[in-house]
Each structure stands twice: as structure tokens, then as C-alpha cells.
């Protein structure tokens with residue numbers, strides 16, 4: 001690694017503002033905010049859309065969530081009208097949905113849109129992707145049980161010019177009462193925000209998306225363990241955080257509460273431009289951008305030192321999340337740290353990762 | 364490996380002597396440099412893992428504790444999740460040799476406000492070996508070494 005400050009240039013001469021969706025080729029590349037104005041609006045074929053769902057059959061108790069990834073395949077930056085994307089949730093008739101071949105009613109909000117201004121657009125850099133998981137339950141009618149086919153709207157109803165072709169996914173949905181958009185709306189806007197930057201390939205976007213969903217499972221699983229287990233010196237707790245105390249347990253619980261809410265309610269950006277041998281890095285004062293590096297790509301999705309665990313590690317570093325440090329790396333050093341200093345163990349990112357991964361499993 | 368452990372076990376805590384210097388005062392807005400001088404006071408070469416130490420050359424971890432008039436100054440540089448190190452992650456210090464490491468701390472900490480800044484490196488070094496053949500070695504085999512560096516002060520004055 002050269003001694004030039006490629007990771008630190010941003011502090012020199014003032015902090016560079018970060019825009020979630022601006023083109024960003026490398027961590028030290030200053031974001032060109034003029035891009036948003038200069039990039040042409042996406043036309044047919046410029047943006048590839050892929051849809052995925054975690055399940056092929058949903059009971060009435062399951063939310064109908066679809067993960068949408070928009071990738072700029074134009075070979076140059078393009079701009080998109082935000083309301084024609086799920087960046088802020090479903091604010092338009094974004095999907096074509098049929099049940100047993102018949103069109104399904106859009107019940108989401110209808111906005112009266114003014115003529116778009118510069119701020120109504122987002123820019124996708126060359127090769128850049130935007131991923132959002134959104135709930136369809138408040139936007140489309142799922143009152144009837146049946147086989148539903150979902151694709152992205154090729155043309156936004158109401159005269160939108162942008163064309164998006166996507167794959168079509170089939171899912172069996174058990175009928176349920178309509179959710180009022182007012183109830184579902186708030187969650188659509190904020191929840192499940194994941195986007196990527198730094199020229200991730202489509203394969204990388206897909207493994208980041210899988211890892212992100214597994215990290216959410218780790219975060220909620222850790223929080224529910226710390227909430228539902230009677231606080232005591234359990235094997236899982238003491239291995240990573242040392243001798244039990246109620247203060248210690250509550251501190252770790254509050255950390256996982258913050259980690260969990262960051263994963264479920266914040267816009268997270270995962271950047272692929274790093275080529276360091278490390279797993280990943282973050283700037284603790286710049287939530288929620290995570291730079292993934294070489295070791296990340298060869299890691300398994302879950303388990304010890306996995307992709308999902310790395311995202312837990314990095315999320316814990318942000319000052320507004322758990323403000324952890326890196327006192328020790330690796331399972332062996334983390335176990336020693338738990339024995340030598342409970343305070344440092346509770347302040348150590350890898351200790352949180354290993355607690356969340358819980359591999360091999362302990363109670 | 365057992366012989367190595369014996370050697371390291373016998374190594375006194377002051378195997379690495381540490382001196383630190385910083386300018387007495389710096390005008391606000393100008394870069395702040397802190398210089399660490401680490402001397403191998405043993406008769407063997409030392410192979411030092413650079414992570415979380417002045418050997419990183421530029422702040423790439425929160426290895427320093429910095430306060431302004433007693434208040435913690437937050438670290439704003441990058442923080443890495445590391446796996447097993449590579450050969451290039453170790454610095455070599457010959458017997459009696461001194462490494463002089465000048466760190467531009469203002470790259471990762473806000474020194475723009477006037478006041479008295481205290482800068483401390485409390486160690487330890489994450490992994491130190493005495494045989495070249497032993498490094499790089501996996502995380503599970505790392506042997507930390509304490510190091511005592513004096514705390515330095517620098518005053519930031521209004522320009």
C-alpha cells in the first residue's frame with residue numbers, strides 16, 4: 001500500500017459531501033455533482049432491471065416483498081426520475097402484476113406530479129446499481145389467493161417516458177385484506193434501503209444483496225436472543241463478551257438494537273471499488289456507506305468471517321450505531337479479549353460479528 | 364514454534380523503545396504531524412505487524428487517542444476488518460535500528476479548533492516476531508507486544 005493518502009483525501013480541504021446515488025468510481029474520487037445535470041435521461045435499454053423474492057409461496061401472514069435492482073448498462077451515466085424508481089418506496093405504478101393472467105389493481109397512492117426539477121432525478125453512474133426491497137402489500141391488491149406474476153412496468157402508467165424491461169417472477173400468494181397505503185407508506189419509504197456504488201458487477205450486486213439480507217437476519221436474531229434470553233452468563237455471551245454483568249448485557253443489547261434498526265430503516269450503500277486485501281472498511285463518521293474489499297468476495301455468505309458477518313462488523317463501527325473499535329481481529333484474539341477486558345470486548349467490532357454469526361452455534 | 368514462544372517470553376517489555384515528538388504550536392488549518400521513533404533495543408531483528416500502529420504510515424485505524432482540552436477528538440479515518448496478514452503487512456527493525464514514522468494526524472482528526480491537543484499511542488503492537496520465517500502468520504498465532512510511548516501535546520493557535 002502506498003503512503004499516499006487515498007483513504008484520507010476527503011478530510012483535506014473540508015469534507016466532501018456524499019450523495020448516495022452519484023457516480024463514484026473510487027473512494028478518493030471526488031463526486032461530480034454536476035453529473036446529475038449533465039447525464040442524459042435514461043432511454044429504453046439503458047437500465048437493466050432485475051426482480052427477486054425470498055420465497056415462491058407466501059402465507060397471509062407474510063409481507064409481499066420484492067427486491068428490485070436497477071443497473072445502468074448504458075456505458076455512460078444516466079439520470080432517472082426518482083418517482084419512476086423504488087428509491088423512496090413505491091410512489092407510482094411501478095409494477096405490472098397479474099393473478100392467473102388477469103391484471104391486479106394498483107391501490108397505492110396517486111400523486112399529482114409537477115414538472116420534474118433537477119432534484120427529482122437521481123443519477124446512476126456507468127455500471128452502477130440501485131437496489132431496494134419494497135413491500136407490495138400496500139400498493140397492490142392481494143385479496144385473492146392465487147399465482148401472481150410480477151414484473152417491472154415497462155412504461156410508467158400515466159405517460160412516463162422511461163422504459164424498464166425486467167424479468168418476471170411468479171409467486172403464490174394467499175389472499176389477505178388490503179393494507180391502507182397510509183399504513184404501509186411510511187415503511188416503504190425508509191425500510192430496506194440498499195444501493196451500491198463503485199462499479200459493482202451484477203454478480204457482485206447479487207452477492208451483496210444476499211449478504212445484506214443475511215446480515216439483517218443476524219442482526220434481528222442477535223437482538224431477539226439478547227431480548228428473549230434470561231440475562232445470565234450464557235456460553236454465547238461469555239465467549240465473546242466475557243464475564244456476565246447486567247450492564248454488559250444491556251450495552252451489547254443496545255448495540256444490536258442500533259445495528260438492527262440501521263439495517264432495517266437506513267439507506268445503506270455498499271461500494272465495490274476497494275482492492276485492498278482486507279475484508280472491508282468504513283469511515284465511522286460517514287454512515288451508512290460500507291466499502292467491501294478483496295477478502296469479502298472470497299468469504300462465505302454466512303458463518304465465521306462471512307460476508308453477512310462483515311456487514312455486521314462494519315455497521316457496528318458507525319459512531320451513530322455502536323461506535324465500536326478494532327481492538328482484536330479473529331476468533332482466537334476475540335476470545336482472549338473477552339477474558340482480558342470485558343470493556344474492550346464490548347467495544348470490539350469482530351466480537352459483535354462473531355456473536356451474530358454464532359458459529360459453531362452456542363446457546 | 365515452541366522455541367519462538369520461549370524467546371518472546373524472555374523478551375522484556377521494553378524491546379521496543381518509543382519516543383514521540385510534535386510541534387509545540389501549529390496554526391489552525393495547517394497540517395499537524397506527529398513523529399514516532401521506535402527503536403529495537405534487542406539483539407535480534409523484530410518483525411512488526413504494521414496494523415493499528417504508527418507503522419501504518421497514515422491513519423488507517425483508531426490507534427491514537429486524541430483529546431482537545433480534555434475532550435475526545437473523534438477519529439474520522441477508515442477502519443478495516445482484517446483477515447490473515449500478508450508479508451507486506453510487516454515492518455522489519457534490525458537490532459539497534461530506529462524507525463522514524465511521521466504521521467499526518469490532521470488527515471483523520473479535526474485539528475481546526477484552537478486548544479491544547481494531547482496525542483497518545485498506548486499500544487500494544489498486534490503481532491511481533493523475531494524470525495523472518497514466522498511471518499506472515501495467521502491471526503490465531505499473533506503475539507501482541509506492549510509498547511510505552513510518551514504522550515505529546517501540541518497547541519493549535521488561531522491563524
Ligand SMILES: [Zn+2]
Nearest residue numbers: 326349443444
Ligand atoms: Zn473494523
